[in-house]
Amino acid sequence: MRCDGDLAFERGELAQLCKLWFERAKDGVPTRAALDLRSLRPYASHLTILERCGEGARRRYRFRLFGSSLALLFGEHTGRFLDEMVTPALLPNWLAFTDCVLEHERPFRFINYYRLPTQDYLRGEIFAAPLADEDGLVRMVLEATYVGLKDAVPSPYG
Numbered sequence: 409m410r411c412d413g414d415l416a417f418e419r420g421e422l423a424q425l426c427k428l429w430f431e432r433a434k435d436g437v438p439t440r441a442a443l444d445l446r447s448l449r450p451y452a453s454h455l456t457i458l459e460r461c462g463e464g465a466r467r468r469y470r471f472r473l474f475g476s477s478l479a480l481l482f483g484e485h486t487g488r489f490l491d492e493m494v495t496p497a498l499l500p501n502w503l504a505f506t507d508c509v510l511e512h513e514r515p516f517r518f519i520n521y522y523r524l525p526t527q528d529y530l531r532g533e534i535f536a537a538p539l540a541d542e543d544g545l546v547r548m549v550l551e552a553t554y555v556g557l558k559d560a561v562p563s564p565y566g
Contacts, residue, residue, distance in 0.1 A: 409501055411508070412517040419554045422535040425451050426515055429537045429550070437513050439540045440548060451552045453477040457539070458490065458506060460547040469506055472548070481530070481555055509536045509549045522555075530555050 417423040428447065432438035440457070448455060457473040469490040479485070485493050494502050509516055515537035522530040532555045539548040 409505060409521070410519045411505075412519070415515060415517050417517055417533065417535065419533050421451060421454070422517070422533060422552055422554065425535050425552050426537075429515055429535075437538045437540045437546050439542065439544070441542065443539065443550060454552045454554055456485075456551045456553065458549045458551070459541075460506075460510065460549075461489075467503075467507075469503075469549075475553075478553060478555070505536070506549050509538050510546055513538050513546055520553075532556075 415423075415426055417426065425448075429438065429443070432442040432447075445452060453476045455473055455475045456471055456478065458469040459472050461468050461470055471485045471488055471490070471493075474485040482493070490502055490506070491499055505518060515535060518532075518534040518536060520532045520534060522532065532553045534554075535550075535552045537550050538546045539550050540546045541548060
């Protein structure tokens with residue numbers, strides 16, 4: 409996984425979503441309500457929302473939303489925890505990725521090369537940004553992931 413703080417997205421959809429996040433972030437990190445499903449509709453099938461549960465070494469991330477395009481590739485994970493989806497060997501990378509977004513309270517662009525037993529040919533471009541809950545606590549991460557083949561051929565799932 410590679411991180412790009414410059415937000416130089418290849419996918420136009422991710423650049424548009426990044427712009428929307430900044431528009432809603434005028435007074436800091438936007439709330440989940442400020443980025444509701446109506447405003448996120450063009451990206452909905454590629455979205456995940458992760459919520460941090462617990463703190464420190466006891467923290468876990470639960471998928472509050474797992475988009476349908478991603479579910480076609482990786483299975484449905486809404487309501488499940490990240491550590492139930494990711495192998496123990498890769499979990500520290502995914503925790504660092506998610507923790508980074510929450511710690512810095514700003515969006516990032518990530519490139520991920522998936523290493524699954526049946527899918528080692530996929531590359532994902534990811535927009536990841538923090539969201540605050542209704543109490544103003546920054547503990548959610550909004551992600552949009554567009555997956556394609558490593559040789560840049562678009563995914564048949566969009």
